[in-house]
Amino acid sequence: MRFIILTIFPDFFTSFMESSIIKKALERNLIEVTILNIRDFSKNKHQKTDDYPFGGGPGMVMTPQPIADAIKHAKILSPESRVIYFTPKGRVYAQSDAMTFAHDKTDLILLCGHYEGVDQRILDKYVDQEISAGDFILTGGEIPAMLVVDSVSRLLEGVLGNEDSSADESFSKHLLEFPQYTRPRVFEGMEVPEVLTSGNHKEIDKWRLEMSESETEAKRPDLYKMYKKEEDK
Template identity: 40%
Template sequence: MRFDVLTLFPELFEPSLRLGVTRRAFESRQVDVQLWGLRDFADNAYRRVDDRPFGGGPGMVMLIDPLERALAAVHAARAAADIAAASPSTTPQPPVILFSPAGRPLTQARVQAFSRSPEGAILICGRYEGLDQRFVDRHVTEEISLGDFVLSGGELPALTLLDAVARLMPGVLNDEKSHQQDSFSDGLLDCPHYSRPEVHAGEGVPSVLMSGHHAEIARWRREQQLTATARRRPDLLEKARREGLLSRQDLKLLSKLGL
């Protein structure tokens, strides 16, 4: 899949694409990331891509013309790649994603959907006070937020999305089951994990994990998931109930625990 990133700071992405376990997805181009520097599409000697907002007020607004030129270049490059691959009619148009506090929160379910979409997405990284609204109205198909706070730009959210998608690609994690046990993968938080040493500062590993009884270990882990979610994120537990994500055994266990 392909992600095109429109940004003022392409250099922010390059280290993250080369480091860590997720680099396997980027190096193999399972997740093909193309970086587009927005200043390359400015039409003035100073490569300026922002100006003062109409109506006054603090800050600057990203200009529509460089954004539209960059987006047109992305679409042209994608079309050329499809023609070269002899598949111009089989790949759907990619969504144009803007990272914005006004967007819907990014969830694991949305990340999983991205990981299954051959078209990937076009990611718009805003800066300053935001983008000219006319660009948003004409071209943006979805707005995504990382939460109820404000960042300096869309680069960190874009990196977050790319990392979350990359780790779901086959062969990226050493154990394919790793991401299946992640928090949110089944609607609940993950269970606690332990490793060496067996005893640290007088505190030992839960005995069930040392028992070798796989069914008991699985039962304990599920109980820990349910308990942690009920205590820390009761909203997730209620959502899991509503959406039918809990098994009959889960419901019995919750009743036994008084949850």
């Protein structure tokens, strides 16, 4: 699966692509990440990518020409790709979106906006989906782009190595993950729950489900409501 990131700050992604799971996935050709500098597509002699908004107001707006040409170039690299734009106006990104992207395996063009956003005509003509990282404001779309690459990549076959490792994670079934423990068995007077050292896998599974349910009900009642609704079907 290929991710094509359109940004005016390509260096933002250097350490991200050279670290941990993403680096290993790239080295094993399980994913491909292409970074396109929007400035390289600007026809302005100073490679300008922003201008004042029509109608006045604070801030600057990203101009359409460099973005449109960058998207057109990305479409040459991957004709069937889907264009995603990161904006507070978009639907809040969720695990279900990551799972859909990973299942479809459609290449993604990730457009990182800045300033007051991009010219609306880009959204009207070129963008397939608008996504928000959450109900807060960031300086640009680079962090949400990394979020999508990471969350989708880890669901692709072979990326994590253990194909079952993502099946019981938080949000996979509208439940938060159960508490995890490792050695030592006693740390600062706190012991690992006895059931986890019993060797009784049936009881361990039962305990983990109960813990997931109680964690979700206490911390994310919205998710718990969805979980119970699915259970009652």
